[in-house]
Amino acid sequence: xxxIEFDVVVKAVRDIIVHCGTDLPQDTYDxxxxxxxxxxxxxxxxxxxxxxxxxNIAKDEKRPLCQDTGLAVFxxxxxDEVKIKxxxxxxxxxxxxxxxxxxxxxxxxxxxxxxxxxxxxxxxYNLPAIIHFDIVAGDKIxxxxxxxxxxxxxxxxxxxxxxxxxxxxIVEYVKEVISDAGGNPCPPITVxxxxxxxxxxxxxxxxxxxFRDIGSKNPDPEMDEMEQRILTEINKLGIGAMGxxxxxxxxxxxxxxxxxxxxxxxxxxxxxxxxxRHTHITI
Amino acid sequence: MAQYSLxxxxxxxxxxxxxxxxxxxxxxxxxxxxxAAHSRLVKLIEEGKELPFDIEGSVIYFVxxxxxxxxxxxxxxxxxxxYRMDSFSPTMLKNGSKGMIGKGKxxxxxxxxxxxxxxxxxxxxxxxxxxxxxxxxxxxxxxxPELGPEAVRKITVKDFPVTVINDTHGNDLYQMGREQYxxxx
Ligand code: SF4
Numbered sequence: 001x002x003x004i005e006f007d008v009v010v011k012a013v014r015d016i017i018v019h020c021g022t023d024l025p026q027d028t029y030d031x032x033x034x035x036x037x038x039x040x041x042x043x044x045x046x047x048x049x050x051x052x053x054x055x056n057i058a059k060d061e062k063r064p065l066c067q068d069t070g071l072a073v074f075x076x077x078x079x080d081e082v083k084i085k086x087x088x089x090x091x092x093x094x095x096x097x098x099x100x101x102x103x104x105x106x107x108x109x110x111x112x113x114x115x116x117x118x119x120x121x122x123x124x125y126n127l128p129a130i131i132h133f134d135i136v137a138g139d140k141i142x143x144x145x146x147x148x149x150x151x152x153x154x155x156x157x158x159x160x161x162x163x164x165x166x167x168x169x170i171v172e173y174v175k176e177v178i179s180d181a182g183g184n185p186c187p188p189i190t191v192x193x194x195x196x197x198x199x200x201x202x203x204x205x206x207x208x209x210x211f212r213d214i215g216s217k218n219p220d221p222e223m224d225e226m227e228q229r230i231l232t233e234i235n236k237l238g239i240g241a242m243g244x245x246x247x248x249x250x251x252x253x254x255x256x257x258x259x260x261x262x263x264x265x266x267x268x269x270x271x272x273x274x275x276x277r278h279t280h281i282t283i
Numbered sequence: 284m285a286q287y288s289l290x291x292x293x294x295x296x297x298x299x300x301x302x303x304x305x306x307x308x309x310x311x312x313x314x315x316x317x318x319a320a321h322s323r324l325v326k327l328i329e330e331g332k333e334l335p336f337d338i339e340g341s342v343i344y345f346v347x348x349x350x351x352x353x354x355x356x357x358x359x360x361x362x363x364x365x366y367r368m369d370s371f372s373p374t375m376l377k378n379g380s381k382g383m384i385g386k387g388k389x390x391x392x393x394x395x396x397x398x399x400x401x402x403x404x405x406x407x408x409x410x411x412x413x414x415x416x417x418x419x420x421x422x423x424x425x426x427x428p429e430l431g432p433e434a435v436r437k438i439t440v441k442d443f444p445v446t447v448i449n450d451t452h453g454n455d456l457y458q459m460g461r462e463q464y465x466x467x468x
Contacts (some may be wrong), residue, residue: 051411054415118431238466273410
């Protein structure tokens with residue numbers, strides 16, 4: 001058994017939150033630069049230029065990239081030979097989240113669903129974090145983190161299709177979701193598509209698909225082809241950066257597919273704005 | 284597509300010359316309000332009570348900033364999605380407000396109100412919170428401090444970059460831009 005101190009996890013989580021608040025990941029920055037070069041509309045080109053300038057200012061001056069600093073979302077793989085000394089792993093992640101959000105002057109955006117009362121003084125500053133756990137072999141903890149903003153989350157959707165809908169049905173559905181969303185999710189976007197599993201498995205897969213680096217290839221050639229096909233279709237919609245019209249609505253489409261029930265074809269579309277604050281660490 | 288520099292409060296003369304797609308650098312005072320604040324402001328108007336600021340010619344910025352770092356007037360401050368204000372904006376425009384800054388499409392009622400009351404819906408770059416926050420030189424909470432990031436703030440801006448989305452002539456940049464670049468099979 002490997003013992004990891006509770007505070008080691010707290011600090012690691014705090015550090016990635018502070019970093020992600022102000023530093024746009026390189027994969028996203030590079031993809032935006034490429035989009036700016038290839039964008040046909042001068043208005044959208046200027047929007048992407050501002051997005052890149054914003055990223056430079058945020059990094060240099062340690063200012064939050066966006067005022068919506070998101071809910072903290074984690075995918076955590078815990079090795080079966082790991083023991084946390086001094087507390088629960090979940091509590092350590094929440095504590096690190098609260099510390100990171102407070103210290104980096106990020107916004108507390110969690111609230112009670114009906115009264116809309118902010119939870120910062122009751123549950124904690126921007127708590128609770130959304131944590132998806134998995135148990136794997138080994139003596140390490142693997143943490144993937146993203147700050148997920150509301151604008152792009154609000155346009156996300158899931159639906160269970162009959163199996164006959166097939167690939168064509170999925171492509172049409174993703175197009176419809178993105179077309180209806182227009183400029184609301186702050187394009188250029190990344191589109192996560194979760195296919196198969198059950199209703200909730202598809203949704204979680206579509207979220208996890210967004211953690212993959214933009215520009216990385218799907219290892220499954222069939223899914224890779226489908227990603228390219230959907231990307232082309234989305235970019236034909238003409239939405240453009242911030243919806244102002246253009247050819248670079250999406251930077252990438254990422255698919256995660258799972259086995260599913262013989263009776264159903266669940267599909268979930270989770271949208272990520274250009275402020276794609278995500279990272280990955282191993283403890 | 285023209286470029287302008289305008290100082291608030293805006294007059295009908297200012298707004299009528301703007302066309303969807305024009306870029307504008309705004310200067311002067313803006314007031315911040317999101318859904319929670321809008322519902323309170325519109326209630327005051329309906330009850331005939333006084334608003335916490337002069338609405339005539341005002342430009343409302345839909346934003347909930349991050350907390351300021353020590354020494355800064357405000358934190359990051361980019362626009363929030365505007366449709367949540369759709370049910371309130373026509374009342375604001377009818378009562379003298381001349382502009383709104385946000386992101387994302389508006390309802391037909393808001394576009395109609397822009398035509399009827401010489402209002403403009405400006406788009407600012409969503410997610411450019413650090414860049415836009417830097418163009419804000421002062422900020423002061425003037426109402427509803429209990430709403431936290433959603434409180435009404437009076438802010439001063441310098442060369443704050445926006446694009447005209449909906450103009451006083453009924454044009455919509457989101458529609459125009461999309462039609463221009465849409466590829467139909
Ligand atoms: S959608 Fe993303 S970039 Fe746009 S305001 Fe929300 S968090 Fe910021």
